[in-house]
Amino acid sequence: xxxxxxxxxxxxxxxxxxxxxxxxxxxxxxxxxxxxxxxxxxxxxxxxxxxxxxxxxxxxxxxxxxxxxxxxxxxxxxxxxxxxxxxxxxxxxxxxxxxxxxxxxxxxxxxxxxxxxxxxxxxxxxxxxxxxxxxxxxxx
Amino acid sequence: xxxxxxxxxxxxxxxxxxxxxxxxxxxxxxxxxxxxxxxxxxxxxxxxxxxxxxxxxxxxxxxxxxxxxxxxxxxxxxxxxxxxxxxxxxxxxxxxxxxxxxxxxxxxxxxxxxxxxxxxxxxxxxxxxxxxxxxxxxxx
Amino acid sequence: xxxxxxxxxxxxxxxxxxxxxxxxxxxxxxxxxxxxxxxxxxxxxxxxxxxxxxxxxxxxxxxxxxxxxxxxxxxxxxxxxxxxxxxxxxxxxxxxxxxxxxxxxxxxxxxxxxxxxxxxxxxxxxxxxxxxxxxxxxxx
Amino acid sequence: xxxxxxxxxxxxxxxxxxxxxxxxxxxxxxxxxxxxxxxxxxxxxxxxxxxxxxxxxxxxxxxxxxxxxxxxxxxxxxxxxxxxxxxxxxxxxxxxxxxxxxxxxxxxxxxxxxxxxxxxxxxxxxxxxxxxxxxxxxxx
Numbered sequence: 001x002x003x004x005x006x007x008x009x010x011x012x013x014x015x016x017x018x019x020x021x022x023x024x025x026x027x028x029x030x031x032x033x034x035x036x037x038x039x040x041x042x043x044x045x046x047x048x049x050x051x052x053x054x055x056x057x058x059x060x061x062x063x064x065x066x067x068x069x070x071x072x073x074x075x076x077x078x079x080x081x082x083x084x085x086x087x088x089x090x091x092x093x094x095x096x097x098x099x100x101x102x103x104x105x106x107x108x109x110x111x112x113x114x115x116x117x118x119x120x121x122x123x124x125x126x127x128x129x130x131x132x133x134x135x136x137x138x139x140x
Numbered sequence: 141x142x143x144x145x146x147x148x149x150x151x152x153x154x155x156x157x158x159x160x161x162x163x164x165x166x167x168x169x170x171x172x173x174x175x176x177x178x179x180x181x182x183x184x185x186x187x188x189x190x191x192x193x194x195x196x197x198x199x200x201x202x203x204x205x206x207x208x209x210x211x212x213x214x215x216x217x218x219x220x221x222x223x224x225x226x227x228x229x230x231x232x233x234x235x236x237x238x239x240x241x242x243x244x245x246x247x248x249x250x251x252x253x254x255x256x257x258x259x260x261x262x263x264x265x266x267x268x269x270x271x272x273x274x275x276x277x278x279x280x
Numbered sequence: 281x282x283x284x285x286x287x288x289x290x291x292x293x294x295x296x297x298x299x300x301x302x303x304x305x306x307x308x309x310x311x312x313x314x315x316x317x318x319x320x321x322x323x324x325x326x327x328x329x330x331x332x333x334x335x336x337x338x339x340x341x342x343x344x345x346x347x348x349x350x351x352x353x354x355x356x357x358x359x360x361x362x363x364x365x366x367x368x369x370x371x372x373x374x375x376x377x378x379x380x381x382x383x384x385x386x387x388x389x390x391x392x393x394x395x396x397x398x399x400x401x402x403x404x405x406x407x408x409x410x411x412x413x414x415x416x417x418x419x420x
Numbered sequence: 421x422x423x424x425x426x427x428x429x430x431x432x433x434x435x436x437x438x439x440x441x442x443x444x445x446x447x448x449x450x451x452x453x454x455x456x457x458x459x460x461x462x463x464x465x466x467x468x469x470x471x472x473x474x475x476x477x478x479x480x481x482x483x484x485x486x487x488x489x490x491x492x493x494x495x496x497x498x499x500x501x502x503x504x505x506x507x508x509x510x511x512x513x514x515x516x517x518x519x520x521x522x523x524x525x526x527x528x529x530x531x532x533x534x535x536x537x538x539x540x541x542x543x544x545x546x547x548x549x550x551x552x553x554x555x556x557x558x559x560x
Contacts, residue, residue, distance in 0.1 A: 012456050013467035014449065017293055018191060018300045019256065020472065024200045025172050025294050029165035029434065036432050047433035048493040051158060052440065060164045063247075064204040070259070073468040107203075116159065119210070152316050153327035153437055154309065154445050160332065160438045169294065176292050187293035188353040192300065213328040298471060299536065304480045305449040312445050331438060340444045343527075344484040350539070387483075396439065399490070 004096075004137070007037040009077040021070035028063060030071075031095040031107050034079035038093065042131050050116075056124065057114035058091065065107035075099040083132045084139040089113050089121050091132055094139065108139070144236075144277070147177040149217040161210035168203060170211075171235040171247050174219035178233065182271050190256075196264065197254035198231065205247035215239040223272045224279040229253050229261050231272055234279065248279070284376075284417070287317040289357040301350035308343060310351075311375040311387050314359035318373065322411050330396075336404065337394035338371065345387035355379040363412045364419040369393050369401050371412055374419065388419070424500040424516075424557070427457040431493040441490035448483060450491075451515040451527050454499035458513065462551050470536075476544065477534035478511065485527035495519040503552045504559040509533050509541050511552055514559065528559065 009030050017023040022030075039058075040046035050056045071077055078098050085092030089112055096106045113124040124132075149170050157163040162170075179198075180186035190196045211217055218238050225232030229252055236246045253264040264272075289310050297303040302310075319338075320326035330336045351357055358378050365372030369392055376386045393404040404412075429450050437443040442450075459478075460466035470476045491497055498518050505512030509532055516526045533544040544552075 010457075012453060013297055013471070014303045014305050014452060014456075016298050016468065018188065018296050018298055019197060019199070019259070020298045021199075023294045024203075025169035028168040028203065032165050032434060033432060036434070037430075046493065048158065048436065051433070057159060059159070059161075059207075059210065061207050062205070063164075063168065063207070065202070067199075067201050067203070070199065073466065119159070150317075152313060153331070154312060154316070154443045156328065156438050157433055158436050158438055158440045163434045165434050172294060173292060176294070177290075186353065188296065191293070213326065298468065299477060299479070299539070301479075304483075305452050308448040308483065309445040328438065337439060339439070339441075339487075339490065341487050342485070343444075343448065343487070345482070347479075347481050347483070350479065399439070 004080040004082040005038050005041055007034040007079045007081060009033065009079060011071060011073040011077050013073060016073065019070075021072055024067070027067065027071065027105055028065065030077060030079065030097065031065065031109065034081045034095050034097070035093045035109060038081040042135060043128065055116045056128070057116040057119065058111040059114060060109060060111050061090075062110035063107065065105055067105045069102060069104050071097070071099060071104050077104065082137045083135055084108065084137055085110070086129070086132050086136055089123055091124070092139070094137070144220040144222040145178050145181055147174040147219045147221060149173065149219060151211060151213040151217050153213060156213065159210075161212055164207070167207065167211065167245055168205065170217060170219065170237065171205065171249065174221045174235050174237070175233050175249060178221040182275060183268065195256045196268070197256040197259065198251040199254060200249060200251050201230075202250040203247065205245055207245045209242060209244050211237070211239060211244050217244065222277045223275055224248065224277055225250070226269070226272050226276055229263055231264070232279070234277070284360040284362040285318050285321055287314040287359045287361060289313065289359060291351060291353040291357050293353060296353065301352055304347070307347065307351065307385055308345065310357060310359065310377065311345065311389065314361045314375050314377070315373050315389060318361040322415060323408065335396045336408070337396040337399065338391040339394060340389060340391050341370075342390040343387065345385055347385045349382060349384050351377070351379060351384050357384065362417045363415055364388065364417055365390070366409070366412050366416055369403055371404070372419070374417070424502040425458050425461055427454040427499045427501060429453065429497040429499060431491060431497050433493060436493065439490075441492055444487070447487065447491065447525055448485065450497060450499065450517065451485065451529065454501045454515050454517070455513050455529060458501040462555060463548065475536045476548070477536040477539065478531040479534060480529060480531050482530040483527065485525055487525045489522060489524050491517070491519060491524050497524065502557045503555055504528065504557055505530070506549070506552050506556055509543055511544070512559070514557070
């Protein structure tokens, strides 16, 4: 089984709200950063280069997250990320974020592939399909 | 049936990414703003006063969103919000956001009630329960 | 003397940090929102339409802000905005933000005009120059 | 002369606006992250622990930034940070951010020290004064 990629986030004061924990609205942002980092680590190109250099977009169509415990700046946030679903024109990612060895939040995110300059659904390039396939850990 | 509250968001340039649409990470933020506005409109207190003046927290435990169409600054984003679930110590909200009369994204969000200074799950005050109950449109 | 435009910001919980006040990093963001609103109110086009429909960019080259008092969600944030400087290829804005009738922060912001698709400095269209000129309150 | 601390920021797609560069509103945020990282590296405590564990706040009273070139996700953003001013109850920082060996933006930021739970101006603890003093490169 493929070994999930890990992206580490340095949580800071500015991410927190008056309850002294990370504001809920920042958590999807963190998860997206982790997915972008997965692309960068596995294909060499994050979303910025995918769009601008490869004309390949991956807009999201579905977000779901369970928030188990409040995140704080006291520990780095370790986000494990892997593709958990691959369709003809779509890809899904699982993100599991832990701090201090406990699971803090987890989510599933689904994107479609698009031809970026036309914002039109498309099949991904074969090399992208192969990289996702090689790292796939299907959702159970 | 209760008439959903509407919160209007002025989408701007700074909310958008290089694909010329609102960055996905901003959309949960918009939905949370709409839920906070619901509290403010219906109880007089948004999250800031609930926490600081009422010692009542509502941390989120679940987020799910379907993103149908890309949001842009060309139209105001109209977010309809209503409670769609009320448990003993939890409350759920539905947010449906439209632009130019089309549904742009929709989501379900679940919070638990906490005693804010102890970050401990609690039942909400009776008046809060009544207000939520009076506006409830149960999920089907 | 021209009467400054006012843009009202609804400050929320998510804008605040654990010190229970708006996070410093959000304040320049608020000021920029106010400047964008000035463009929209005075020319019909905010930055999004200026760039996409008019091929006119206004990237910032200088930001300076004095922060007098902490901003909170207890009051709307009233931002008064006006152009305070007009050069051949540049424009400056003054933003003064108050809550509850006290001045909370104030700043000066300088942009250059660019041909957006070339990211090249340019003179603004004559109509833009006239609108800025008509609203100018020169810095003293 | 003290050697400036360097904080590296991974700029991403979500930081950028439709002009394909980092949104201006994000740049002060990046500079603040760099200052927070300086505190963490030099005292062991970033703002979160300073406030919560040490009852020491450092709210900002002045921000000024010159933006020389647009920041993109194509390179890491290297932020050099150092204290450039130390008053009886205040401290100033210089941040110089470069990408690909060119200076991208630079700024000066002034904070006052406060007793955090009273939000009252105060002198910093002697150990903090010594650490700042040891790293000071006075503004010229």
